[in-house]
Amino acid sequence: MSNLFQLLLTKSWFSGTQLLLVFALGALSWSCQNADENIKPIEYKGPASETYNQVTIYSDSAQMKLKLSAPVEQQLQNGDIVYTKGMYITFYEDGTPTTIITAKYGRYDKAKDQYFARNDVVVKNIVKKEQLNTEELFWERQKQTIFTDKFVRITSVDEVVTGVGLTAKQDFSDYTLKQFSGSFVLKQ
Numbered sequence: 001m002s003n004l005f006q007l008l009l010t011k012s013w014f015s016g017t018q019l020l021l022v023f024a025l026g027a028l029s030w031s032c033q034n035a036d037e038n039i040k041p042i043e044y045k046g047p048a049s050e051t052y053n054q055v056t057i058y059s060d061s062a063q064m065k066l067k068l069s070a071p072v073e074q075q076l077q078n079g080d081i082v083y084t085k086g087m088y089i090t091f092y093e094d095g096t097p098t099t100i101i102t103a104k105y106g107r108y109d110k111a112k113d114q115y116f117a118r119n120d121v122v123v124k125n126i127v128k129k130e131q132l133n134t135e136e137l138f139w140e141r142q143k144q145t146i147f148t149d150k151f152v153r154i155t156s157v158d159e160v161v162t163g164v165g166l167t168a169k170q171d172f173s174d175y176t177l178k179q180f181s182g183s184f185v186l187k188q
Contacts, residue, residue: 047074047082064092070106079110087117089139091171099171100124101146103137115139121148125172130156132172144170152177159185 054073058066071085087106091099101124103117116138123132123146133153139146147167154161154175165178 045077048077049075051075064095066091081108081110083107089115093171098125098127099173100126101137101139113140113142115141123168123172128156128173130154130172132166132168132175134166139170141170146170146172149178151181155186158187159183 051073052071054068054070056068057064058068067090068087070083070087072083074082074084076082083103083106086102086104089101090097091101101117101121103121104119105117107116108114109116116136118136121132121134121137123137125131131154133155134148134150136150137146137148145167146169147165149165151164152162152166154163161177161183162181163177163179164181166175167178168175
């Protein structure tokens, strides 16, 4: 036996139980070090930030052009933005609202500079009194266009037009249907 070990056993203030405890703690310390070396870090892929009752305003020459609001906005690590509780976009012309887009879910893809809306998407042109209903819609802010490949229903004061696929100006003042399905007159 080593001198240090014999010395520890002969001292009355250091019992055998305490010595066993010291050895156990040393063994645990050694095993924890090995465990730490085998652990691989997990990459966090959730939102970088979350904002409630978010309002974003875009303006040009001190004139409001667009107002985007959402109950919840989540900024992701890659710069994308997710609107999990829906989004509301209002377009303005000369300070007056012209078009409103609403959806129950939205997403902004930073790499494409493109917004995506789905689940009960409604586009209302206030000026022309027309409404577009679809389940999916893309908005390209730079090109100022909206488009979809899904079923669409366009309701005006006089008629309802249906089709599949649509491309339109972002204010929904002019549009083109890809596949016309039909129409019916509301008033006689």
